[in-house]
Amino acid sequence: MTKLALLRKAETVLEWDVLLDLLAKHASSPMGADLCRSLRLADHIADAKQLLGETGEMLTLQDRKEGFSLMPFPDLHPMLNRLEKGGTLETGEFHQISVLLGQVVEVKAKLVVARASIPLLYSRADVLSNHAQLKKAIDHCIDEEGHIRPTATPELSKLMDAIRSSKERIRKRIDAMLNKPKLAELLQEQYFDLRANRYVLPVRAECRSQVPGIVHDVSASGATVFIEPRELVERNNQMKVAEIEVEREIRKILNELAQRLVPHTGSIADDLVCLAQLDCIAAKATFSRLLDAKPVGLNTEGRIQLDRARHPLLVFARLRAQAAEGGVIPNDLYLDGSVRGLVISGPNAGGKTVTLKLLGLFALMVRAGLLLPCDPGSEMGLFPEVYADIGDAQDLSRDLSSFSAHITQMIGLLRHAAPGALVLLDEPVTSTDPTEGAALAEALLLRLTEQKMKVVVTTHYPRLKVLAQSRPGFLNASAEFDVSTLSPTYRVLFGMPGGSSAIDIAGRLGMDETLLEDALDRAKQGTTSEDEQKMTRIVDELQQRQRRLEEELRRAQVAREESERSADAQRETTEQIQQAERELKKDARRKVVEEFAMAKRRIHQLLEETKKEKSSAVIKTAKQQLAAIERETTERLSDLDSRVPLDQLQAGDHVDITPLGVVGILCEPPQSNRRVRVRIGERELSVDVDQLGGRVKEASIERATDPSTMPRNTSSRVAMDLGEEVLDVRGKYADDALYEMTNFLDQASLTNASLVRVIHGHGTGKLKQVLRDYLKESPYVEGFRPGDRNEGGDGVTIVDLK
Numbered sequence: 001m002t003k004l005a006l007l008r009k010a011e012t013v014l015e016w017d018v019l020l021d022l023l024a025k026h027a028s029s030p031m032g033a034d035l036c037r038s039l040r041l042a043d044h045i046a047d048a049k050q051l052l053g054e055t056g057e058m059l060t061l062q063d064r065k066e067g068f069s070l071m072p073f074p075d076l077h078p079m080l081n082r083l084e085k086g087g088t089l090e091t092g093e094f095h096q097i098s099v100l101l102g103q104v105v106e107v108k109a110k111l112v113v114a115r116a117s118i119p120l121l122y123s124r125a126d127v128l129s130n131h132a133q134l135k136k137a138i139d140h141c142i143d144e145e146g147h148i149r150p151t152a153t154p155e156l157s158k159l160m161d162a163i164r165s166s167k168e169r170i171r172k173r174i175d176a177m178l179n180k181p182k183l184a185e186l187l188q189e190q191y192f193d194l195r196a197n198r199y200v201l202p203v204r205a206e207c208r209s210q211v212p213g214i215v216h217d218v219s220a221s222g223a224t225v226f227i228e229p230r231e232l233v234e235r236n237n238q239m240k241v242a243e244i245e246v247e248r249e250i251r252k253i254l255n256e257l258a259q260r261l262v263p264h265t266g267s268i269a270d271d272l273v274c275l276a277q278l279d280c281i282a283a284k285a286t287f288s289r290l291l292d293a294k295p296v297g298l299n300t301e302g303r304i305q306l307d308r309a310r311h312p313l314l315v316f317a318r319l320r321a322q323a324a325e326g327g328v329i330p331n332d333l334y335l336d337g338s339v340r341g342l343v344i345s346g347p348n349a350g351g352k353t354v355t356l357k358l359l360g361l362f363a364l365m366v367r368a369g370l371l372l373p374c375d376p377g378s379e380m381g382l383f384p385e386v387y388a389d390i391g392d393a394q395d396l397s398r399d400l401s402s403f404s405a406h407i408t409q410m411i412g413l414l415r416h417a418a419p420g421a422l423v424l425l426d427e428p429v430t431s432t433d434p435t436e437g438a439a440l441a442e443a444l445l446l447r448l449t450e451q452k453m454k455v456v457v458t459t460h461y462p463r464l465k466v467l468a469q470s471r472p473g474f475l476n477a478s479a480e481f482d483v484s485t486l487s488p489t490y491r492v493l494f495g496m497p498g499g500s501s502a503i504d505i506a507g508r509l510g511m512d513e514t515l516l517e518d519a520l521d522r523a524k525q526g527t528t529s530e531d532e533q534k535m536t537r538i539v540d541e542l543q544q545r546q547r548r549l550e551e552e553l554r555r556a557q558v559a560r561e562e563s564e565r566s567a568d569a570q571r572e573t574t575e576q577i578q579q580a581e582r583e584l585k586k587d588a589r590r591k592v593v594e595e596f597a598m599a600k601r602r603i604h605q606l607l608e609e610t611k612k613e614k615s616s617a618v619i620k621t622a623k624q625q626l627a628a629i630e631r632e633t634t635e636r637l638s639d640l641d642s643r644v645p646l647d648q649l650q651a652g653d654h655v656d657i658t659p660l661g662v663v664g665i666l667c668e669p670p671q672s673n674r675r676v677r678v679r680i681g682e683r684e685l686s687v688d689v690d691q692l693g694g695r696v697k698e699a700s701i702e703r704a705t706d707p708s709t710m711p712r713n714t715s716s717r718v719a720m721d722l723g724e725e726v727l728d729v730r731g732k733y734a735d736d737a738l739y740e741m742t743n744f745l746d747q748a749s750l751t752n753a754s755l756v757r758v759i760h761g762h763g764t765g766k767l768k769q770v771l772r773d774y775l776k777e778s779p780y781v782e783g784f785r786p787g788d789r790n791e792g793g794d795g796v797t798i799v800d801l802k
Contacts, residue, residue, distance in 0.1 A: 051369025
């Protein structure tokens with residue numbers, strides 16, 4: 001057999017043609033379908049990657065909002081060839097060309113818009129032409145139904161008007177004739193008709209001699225004769241002449257359109273080919289989507305790593321059957337570059353041949369740009385040649401038995417197959433003596449692998465199983481058989497051979513039980529060697545152990561998933577509890593703030609009473625009560641869970657300044673100091689250690705640097721040296737300034753400040769007067785004076801506190 005014949009035979013037994021026919025059904029055009037049935041197979045990895053990349057990009061293009069699809073279009077090559085030879089086209093054919101030109105413009109626009117995500121497909125846009133003017137010329141003459149437009153040329157429009165007028169005159173004349181009682185008696189019915197595009201009347205056969213004119217037709221029954229009355233002959237002749245002129249004008253228009261198309265036939269043909277190629281790629285993308293196929297990596301080392309691979313034809317069979325359950329069983333197939341030979345054994349009808357065909361089809365699909373039905377992250381070797389000997393090769397026409405036909409194919413394979421080829425052999429060298437057949441199969445397998453081919457065989461020969469188990473570069477695999485149910489699972493297990501289970505399969509298929517028992521006894525007493533029996537037992541034990549391990553793994557995975565779900569639920573519950581706690585704290589703080597406001601009102605009432613009693617004892621008692629109330633209320637606002645002891649605080653820690661109700665950052669450790677410096681924003685204060693509330697965390701920490709969390713009067717307070725503060729109320733209304741100064745004096749009193757400055761500016765003097773009037777009555781004030789020249793003059797009031 002020739003090399004080409006061997007390759008074609010491999011495609012046949014792998015059912016490659018069946019797969020391509022399924023692919024072709026998803027094309028929109030006959031040309032696209034033809035390309036699908038004759039897909040080019042890439043020989044180099046760069047070409048294969050480009051083909052796969054185009055399919056992947058088409059999936060991306062189809063998933064865009066505007067999508068991508070082609071309207072059906074015919075093969076226009078015969079029309080274009082006719083134009084090139086000087087011929088013309090019919091109106092419908094011109095319309096088909098116009099539709100094609102319009103689709104070219106739309107396709108190119110879509111490719112241009114999405115060019116960033118589809119560079120491979122966009123490169124095809126350069127081939128597409130823009131024949132907008134040519135399409136416009138055709139559409140001006142031909143309408144959407146493929147008919148000539150009456151307005152195609154002024155002359156045609158004039159002739160069409162003439163015909164229309166002629167018809168109207170003839171019909172008026174006929175109406176007048178039908179209204180004559182004498183003629184009406186001669187007619188079969190009161191109507192007129194057209195014969196050979198000439199107006200005629202249906203005259204009764206026995207009366208035809210009474211109607212002078214030309215007979216054009218007779219009804220099937222012979223009862224009616226269609227006569228063109230003599231008085232209509234000239235009018236019909238005039239109409240006929242006008243119609244001939246119209247036909248001549250239409251032919252002239254079509255010839256002119258043909259002449260205009262001739263220079264562009266080459267580019268239109270290129271557009272046609274490009275659209276067909278895009279149609280083929282779109283069919284690949286749709287095909288891949290139906291298979292749930294994914295892009296895979298490619299390599300030239302013969303490495304195969306397929307996760308959850310599924311036979312594409314079986315997937316389509318399930319889709320056709322619309323099976324909701326019992327889908328195609330996936331398999332993980334792993335062959336690294338060091339494995340040159342894979343021996344698959346196991347029971348009949350267990351899926352060995354399906355695995356062979358899957359590998360062969362996958363090898364062809366990646367070369368044709370078809371994505372593979374497997375999980376993402378899989379990898380497939382690129383095999384430039386794929387050979388397969390599957391099924392019965394008996395050929396009576398050539399007087400070849402099954403054995404002779406297989407051996408002939410193996411001879412051709414050894415002669416023509418090149419290194420790097422993928423060779424798939426289904427039970428090689430059978431239909432002969434088992435001992436000699438096994439030896440010949442082993443020799444053949446060794447020779448093929450020595451010639452650097454990747455060989456996958458199915459077998460029942462123990463000799464080949466031993467070879468795969470003991471020789472480097474070979475690997476055993478088995479089609480799993482469930483002893484408990486006496487049925488195959490259609491799963492492939494790597495690393496161990498499989499038993500044939502012929503008697504079990506026969507029983508499952510319904511063979512007589514007594515016959516099966518007899519076969520078992522004969523098998524035990526037969527010529528099967530002790531080593532073979534021992535291997536069979538070992539294989540069965542290994543498969544049972546494999547199933548137990550997989551079941552334990554499945555249970556572990558289920559347990560892990562349940563644990564993860566429980567952990568997620570616990571995290572969600574914890575988050576809900578924390579949220580509830582935050583809400584409770586927030587509500588508690590709100591209530592405390594309300595209490596704090598109430599305390600402030602009590603304080604102001606106390607201050608008003610103190611104004612009336614200016615004795616030092618009363619003032620001292622009021623100050624103590626004020627400090628106690630504010631300290632108690634402020635501490636209730638603090639989050640006690642986030643505090644640490646004062647003796648553990650260090651420079652840089654966040655602290656709560658209890659009297660002021662703000663958060664600051666320590667500038668020095670408090671352990672050996674009576675007063676420490678605390679930074680609030682960009683300012684510093686000197687604060688007694690016993691007025692520190694401890695470290696504050698989380699949300700409270702943010703308050704230390706967020707000016708919005710400061711008390712209201714801090715916006716106009718400036719920290720000065722120890723014992724001195726400044727209040728700036730310039731530009732404020734008198735009521736607002738008085739309110740701020742009242743709070744300011746409250747805070748200054750709590751911090752034991754001895755001297756404060758109030759900056760009010762000069763202005764009209766009203767603000768200064770209001771503030772100084774209040775200072776005269778304030779129980780905190782020992783005295784006050786205008787500022788010196790270097791202190792701001794009369795725009796500043798210096799206040800001495802008690």
